Amino acid sequence: MRTPIIAGNWKMNKTVSEARELVSEMIPFLKDVQGVTTVLCPPASALLPIAAMLEGTDIGLGAQNMHWEANGAYTGELAPAMVSEFGQYVILGHSERREYFGETDETVNKKVHAAQANGLIPIVCVGETLEENEANQTSAIVSRQIQAGLAGVKSDLVIAYEPIWAIGTGRAATSEMANATIKIIREVLADIFGNEVAQGIRILYGGSVKGSNAAEYFAQSDIDGALIGGAALKADDFVKIVYVSRAEVMKGNS
Template sequence: MRTPLVAGNWKMNKTVEEARSLVFEMSRGLREIKGVEKVLCPPFTSLLTAAALLQGTDIGLGAQNMHWEEKGAFTGETSPAMVAEFCKYVIIGHSERRMYFGETDGTVNKKIAAARTRNLIPILCVGETLAEYEAGRTAHVVSRQVREGLKGLDADFAPKIVIAYEPVWAIGTGRASSGENANAGVRDVIRKSLGELYGPAAAQAIRVLYGGSVTASNAAEFFSQPDIDGALVGGTSLKVDEFVAITRAASNAQTF
């Protein structure tokens, strides 16, 4: 059985003081929800504050990105060692990193490998753009992102990996995929690719999340699908009631 996971990606939102208040409210709302891994991913500036507030809770902390090098002349970057001081999880390869900051499958692969050296759980983001979707290239693009992102990583590490399938055309647009279509993509493309990399048992052990305009009103539709194991939530993760409701929906799902 795969334990569901719901992660909130706060993106570039909240000052330290605002984050302090939001983490406090989130922890109150999430503490009674069991049977699901809960992860908050605030900006780097708020990780220390969030780590202190979450100490002693069952809520995990994640970073939104990191460099693959341990140290050096990489102005503005954050190393795996720095992330590991506070976090258990790290988001890697988000479409916004690929789109705005030149992230490639190659750099994603380096970051995944670096996450392993620091015992971090990588949340590898994959997904097609609207143009790729309309051109019928979803399977090709997503399969490539999975294969190239995980290239060279052995099967022992595979069960620790989390994949987040986020169709780029659905992120922040309010235009979510249907649960059935998202599940088909996970099953026929992502799990198939994972099976070819690591074998069928590992492919079934790896958790795959859905992301892209997930809300409290549509979360249950996604979580009822047999191959979707939770969600990577963007803007809605800044709304306490919504994020708590999404997390509760994952806990209540009977398909995991």
């Protein structure tokens, strides 16, 4: 059984003092949670102080982005080793990075290679726009993103399916819709890595997931957790999502 992951993408939110306050509210409830992998992805400015707070807990830490080069004249960027020094995960290829910062499947692929070479677990994001969804192009878009973004990489990674039209809009794909697309993603992963390996790769759903609707997603056969945006900025909401995920795990084990 795949261990679900609940990852919180804070995006460009929280100063260091605000980040410390948020994490201090979460730690008592999340530090010893079993059966679910919990990951916090604060902005770069808060990575080091939050890493110190998470020492001795079972909570993982991730960056929201990184460059593929080891070092050099790349003003404003984080090198892979700068992340792996105190983090275990890195979000790559988020739709906002693709839309606002010109990331492509090819640059995502370079970053995945660099992340794995530095011992990081990449959380690779894929997803279609509303126009592509309405034109029935979802399967083609996510298949292309997976095939190009994962060319030549190892299977030690996580995929996050985030339909762009559901990110921060309050609109969410139904659990059945999300699961159907994630099944397609797993089929593409099987073509790349083989079916047995693909069955072990965790695929998350992201897009307006909150405590009130999390259970319906986690009850689906191929959804292995969530990449959380807005709800990750509120301790009680994020903790509730983690516990809902854990409840589904316990239900599946009973």
